[in-house]
Amino acid sequence: MRGIRHDRDHPYVVKLKDLPGFENLLGQADNDEQKNKFEKLSNYEIHLCACGLSKNKPFCDGHHAKTMKEESGKIYLYDKDGNVITTLNKLTDSEDGNEIDLPNEYE
Numbered sequence: 001m002r003g004i005r006h007d008r009d010h011p012y013v014v015k016l017k018d019l020p021g022f023e024n025l026l027g028q029a030d031n032d033e034q035k036n037k038f039e040k041l042s043n044y045e046i047h048l049c050a051c052g053l054s055k056n057k058p059f060c061d062g063h064h065a066k067t068m069k070e071e072s073g074k075i076y077l078y079d080k081d082g083n084v085i086t087t088l089n090k091l092t093d094s095e096d097g098n099e100i101d102l103p104n105e106y107e
């Protein structure tokens with residue numbers, strides 16, 4: 001079993017037009033029809049799961065809604081179906097009882 005800390009309750013949003021090289025794609029259109037298709041594509045967004053609960057990783061599938069009611073400062077453990085197994089106030093080492101400080105991926 002592996003525990004991964006996720007603090008976000010919403011996805012990362014990637015806009016195709018912001019990806020490196022997308023401007024080059026527009027410049028390579030052979031005709032207006034192709035250029036229009038590329039311009040339409042530029043408005044698309046990709047939503048990447050950052051909560052860890054999506055069943056369609058790396059893409060967000062809306063399961064982050066389950067994290068919206070999480071209380072700040074508590075640790076939530078989810079099963080593979082995205083149901084809360086339990087909540088903890090802290091994690092402790094089973095051998096010495098010391099609190100385990102999980103690193104925050106955003107710090």
Ligand code: FES
Nearest residue numbers: 049050060063064
């Ligand atoms: S961020 Fe949406 S399902 Fe994880």
